[in-house]
Amino acid sequence: MANTGTRWCIDTNTLVPWLITDSGVLDLLIKKYGIPSDFRDIYLNRHQHSIDFIQRIIDLKSKGFSDEFYFSYLAINEVYSAVRDEIRSILLFKNGTPLSRWSEEKNSLDLPEDSMKTVYEDIENKFDVLFGNNTIIPLSDEPEETGDNFSEIVASLIFTFKRVKTQDAILLTTAISIRANYFVTFDKRLISEVSKELDEKYQLHLISPNHGNTLLKKVKL
Amino acid sequence: MSNVAKNIDTLLCFEKMRVSHSEKNNSLQVNVMSVFMATKRIHNPVTNKYYELRQRSTVNGEAGQIKGLWSSKKKARR
Numbered sequence: 001m002a003n004t005g006t007r008w009c010i011d012t013n014t015l016v017p018w019l020i021t022d023s024g025v026l027d028l029l030i031k032k033y034g035i036p037s038d039f040r041d042i043y044l045n046r047h048q049h050s051i052d053f054i055q056r057i058i059d060l061k062s063k064g065f066s067d068e069f070y071f072s073y074l075a076i077n078e079v080y081s082a083v084r085d086e087i088r089s090i091l092l093f094k095n096g097t098p099l100s101r102w103s104e105e106k107n108s109l110d111l112p113e114d115s116m117k118t119v120y121e122d123i124e125n126k127f128d129v130l131f132g133n134n135t136i137i138p139l140s141d142e143p144e145e146t147g148d149n150f151s152e153i154v155a156s157l158i159f160t161f162k163r164v165k166t167q168d169a170i171l172l173t174t175a176i177s178i179r180a181n182y183f184v185t186f187d188k189r190l191i192s193e194v195s196k197e198l199d200e201k202y203q204l205h206l207i208s209p210n211h212g213n214t215l216l217k218k219v220k221l
Numbered sequence: 222m223s224n225v226a227k228n229i230d231t232l233l234c235f236e237k238m239r240v241s242h243s244e245k246n247n248s249l250q251v252n253v254m255s256v257f258m259a260t261k262r263i264h265n266p267v268t269n270k271y272y273e274l275r276q277r278s279t280v281n282g283e284a285g286q287i288k289g290l291w292s293s294k295k296k297a298r299r
Binding site: 070073076124127138140143 | 276
């Protein structure tokens with residue numbers, strides 16, 4: 001892999017807010033259920049840094065920015081379950097379910113069948129914007145042909161850090177394996193648990209979308 | 222012959238090799254198949270576009286430079 005610029009790996013939770021807003025999926029569901037605009041404002045307020053981060057990548061890459069932004073194949077496929085979670089949140093909000101019961105009731109909700117084909121197509125259309133011109137590069141999760149120690153690193157992360165989940169470990173190991181400089185995640189728990197050790201061991205910096213924005217704002221082309 | 226035609230011809234040649242050796246020599250089949258697997262793509266069925274999937278590569282000397290947080294005893298003895 002050529003050394004051209006700083007390498008960034010993006011977590012699913014950082015990409016999905018841009019995807020769900022820019023594709024029109026959020027507006028579609030808000031309109032469908034007649035949800036007050038307050039919900040949209042709350043959502044945008046919570047995820048504005050992630051949305052800005054992805055949009056800034058798109059803008060910078062269109063101007064020839066040489067840094068490389070990666071999104072693993074696992075993360076691409078995780079997008080669908082992340083979108084499902086967002087839709088379920090909208091349904092829980094619509095139903096007036098108390099926040100304390102969201103995690104308990106989330107998995108029992110059916111998605112709106114009449115809208116899911118549109119949701120899927122809207123997402124796929126936006127994939128063209130993200131991946132079509134290598135703005136963000138899809139990255140294989142498969143082992144190298146000559147063998148590698150991917151699983152050893154996954155195991156070490158799982159055994160060392162109590163709260164690291166399988167998906168977290170795979171995405172982090174993918175970032176480590178391409179010697180990424182940054183792993184951008186909305187997951188504050190993950191940052192607080194592993195950032196110090198991964199920084200020392202692999203020079204991989206776990207940062208929030210807000211921090212990513214700060215770094216990208218300094219870019220002069 | 223155009224470059225595209227040459228490439229197609231080469232691929233067809235590999236395909237013939239794969240078929241002819243598939244039953245006789247499994248290892249050769251694996252080697253030839255790796256040629257076909259070099260560039261993997263994601264297909265977007267909605268837009269009918271393909272995105273190239275970047276492979277993690279050892280070509281630039283990255284193999285063996287990734288170290289786990291711990292190593293197995295077998296490795297440590299080497």
